[in-house]
Amino acid sequence: MTFSKPRLARLASAAAVCMTTLAVGSCGSGSATVPTANSGTTATTSGIEGTGLAHPRVVRVGPIGAFGSIFLGGIEYDTTAASVRIDGQPGSTTALRAGQVITLNGSDAADGKTGTANAVAFDTAMQGPVTAVDVVNSSFTVLGRLVTVGPNTVLASSQGAVPLSALAVNAFVTVSGYPGPNASLVATRVDLLAAAAPLIATGAVAQADPASGTFVLNGLQVDYSAASVTGFSGAPANGDYVQVTATQSAAGAPLVASAVRQLATLGASSGDDGGFEGVVSAFASVNHFSVDGLPVAASATTTYVGGSASDVKPGVRLQVAGTVDATGTLAASQVTLLGIDPVLLRGPVASIDAAAGTLTVLGVTVATSATTRYDDESEGAAQTFSLASIAVGDVVDVRGQQVGPSQVDASLLIRDPGAAGGGVELRGTATQVAAPSLVLLGITATTGPATVYQDTSGQPLTASAFFARAGNTVVDLQGVAAGGGITVTLASLVGEGELDN
Numbered sequence: 001m002t003f004s005k006p007r008l009a010r011l012a013s014a015a016a017v018c019m020t021t022l023a024v025g026s027c028g029s030g031s032a033t034v035p036t037a038n039s040g041t042t043a044t045t046s047g048i049e050g051t052g053l054a055h056p057r058v059v060r061v062g063p064i065g066a067f068g069s070i071f072l073g074g075i076e077y078d079t080t081a082a083s084v085r086i087d088g089q090p091g092s093t094t095a096l097r098a099g100q101v102i103t104l105n106g107s108d109a110a111d112g113k114t115g116t117a118n119a120v121a122f123d124t125a126m127q128g129p130v131t132a133v134d135v136v137n138s139s140f141t142v143l144g145r146l147v148t149v150g151p152n153t154v155l156a157s158s159q160g161a162v163p164l165s166a167l168a169v170n171a172f173v174t175v176s177g178y179p180g181p182n183a184s185l186v187a188t189r190v191d192l193l194a195a196a197a198p199l200i201a202t203g204a205v206a207q208a209d210p211a212s213g214t215f216v217l218n219g220l221q222v223d224y225s226a227a228s229v230t231g232f233s234g235a236p237a238n239g240d241y242v243q244v245t246a247t248q249s250a251a252g253a254p255l256v257a258s259a260v261r262q263l264a265t266l267g268a269s270s271g272d273d274g275g276f277e278g279v280v281s282a283f284a285s286v287n288h289f290s291v292d293g294l295p296v297a298a299s300a301t302t303t304y305v306g307g308s309a310s311d312v313k314p315g316v317r318l319q320v321a322g323t324v325d326a327t328g329t330l331a332a333s334q335v336t337l338l339g340i341d342p343v344l345l346r347g348p349v350a351s352i353d354a355a356a357g358t359l360t361v362l363g364v365t366v367a368t369s370a371t372t373r374y375d376d377e378s379e380g381a382a383q384t385f386s387l388a389s390i391a392v393g394d395v396v397d398v399r400g401q402q403v404g405p406s407q408v409d410a411s412l413l414i415r416d417p418g419a420a421g422g423g424v425e426l427r428g429t430a431t432q433v434a435a436p437s438l439v440l441l442g443i444t445a446t447t448g449p450a451t452v453y454q455d456t457s458g459q460p461l462t463a464s465a466f467f468a469r470a471g472n473t474v475v476d477l478q479g480v481a482a483g484g485g486i487t488v489t490l491a492s493l494v495g496e497g498e499l500d501n
Contacts, residue, residue: 100188124175127172270323319336346398363406
């Protein structure tokens with residue numbers, strides 16, 4: 001068995017610049033060799049001695065959590081000497097943004113908190129105009145591919161983070177994310193561009209016709225007869241996982257490709273350490289499934305965090321840690337179910353406790369951790385952004401889990417443009433529901449004659465219908481801060497699609 005091509009799509013570029021194989025536990029003076037992807041050569045590396053490294057070679061895939069170095073999966077990697085490739089070309093970490101899914105090759109230190117990156121690779125998943133938006137099912141379509149979003153997706157614009165409802169047909173976007181079930185793409189970051197740019201699409205080739213220089217990608221016809229074609233031993237063939245760059249074309253016409261790049265295989269060997277975050281993209285059983293396209297084997301010795309084996313299903317978001325076995329499958333030692341983060345809290349920062357790693361927003365204590373993802377979307381946004389960058393009065397957008405009456409564990413923290421006197425937003429499970437008020441995150445929210453009510457489809461509701469359905473249900477409230485609570489201007493019931501990652 002080998003790594004499946006969707007998974008390998010993002011592993012390819014890093015493999016091209018740093019592919020070595022060390023025997024399991026090899027920290028002595030030996031060496032090992034492995035074919036280097038795309039190069040046709042062999043890379044050789046000596047063993048590591050006296051460095052304190054727990055794993056001589058690791059491959060990790062997931063969204064960038066923060067910068068300084070690069071934080072990935074809660075581990076801080078020094079990228080000082082790392083080779084960086086962006087869409088197959090040499091690049092710099094300064095061009096990357098939080099939330100983009102990268103592949104990192106390197107070493108983990110014995111402390112489990114730090115490491116060294118040898119290679120970092122990022123491949124744009126999709127770029128082009130939006131052709132459909134489905135707010136109810138929390139998705140949109142770009143270049144024929146369904147893109148789903150969830151509470152941990154950043155939709156970034158010049159106005160900061162925006163909801164899916166702000167995304168319009170014909171808006172031009174760049175998308176990073178994971179392959180999901182049924183050839184969908186699960187977005188971790190979506191950037192709304194101010195102007196059109198080259199079209200970019202990734203996916204598996206179908207209906208390849210080398211004679212005419214065409215194939216089908218995500219249901220769209222691609223004409224590559226005049227394109228630069230790289231990474232193939234011959235012509236693109238059915239099943240090849242590719243990235244296509246194309247020019248604008250009329251609606252319904254084929255994409256005219258300027259470049260087609262095969263996203264090659266990793267060439268990992270038995271004993272390589274792996275850490276991957278993604279969604280279950282294929283499922284045979286709780287012991288045999290794919291995460292982000294990577295085949296995973298669980299067993300009786302696999303431990304589960306945040307759930308059990310029975311919770312592993314298509315579309316569920318996971319972190320999987322383990323080692324690559326002789327068949328090329330990731331043998332899982334631990335599966336962490338990341339679950340759904342229904343809480344959204346947007347407002348000005350009232351206080352910060354750097355030592356405790358917390359801040360207070362609208363009276364709610366927000367706790368951060370090594371796995372919290374940070375993103376600065378304020379004016380003059382800083383790439384190197386963390387809790388230490390935040391000041392009292394900054395407007396932040398927090399996503400996470402409610403862990404107490406007025407406490408949230410943050411999985412994502414965004415700094416938005418805006419002033420402390422602007423609007424606020426709360427999303428969470430409503431309690432103490434009795435018109436005209438309800439409580440979210442320990443905050444009393446009061447409605448009035450000017451409040452607008454909506455159902456899960458965004459259709460109007462009466463106040464009585466909203467309050468009849470809101471009890472112990474996830475709702476979203478927008479309004480203004482007032483007297484320790486909020487005065488609600490828009491009250492919405494939240495559908496399952498909006499919570500599904």
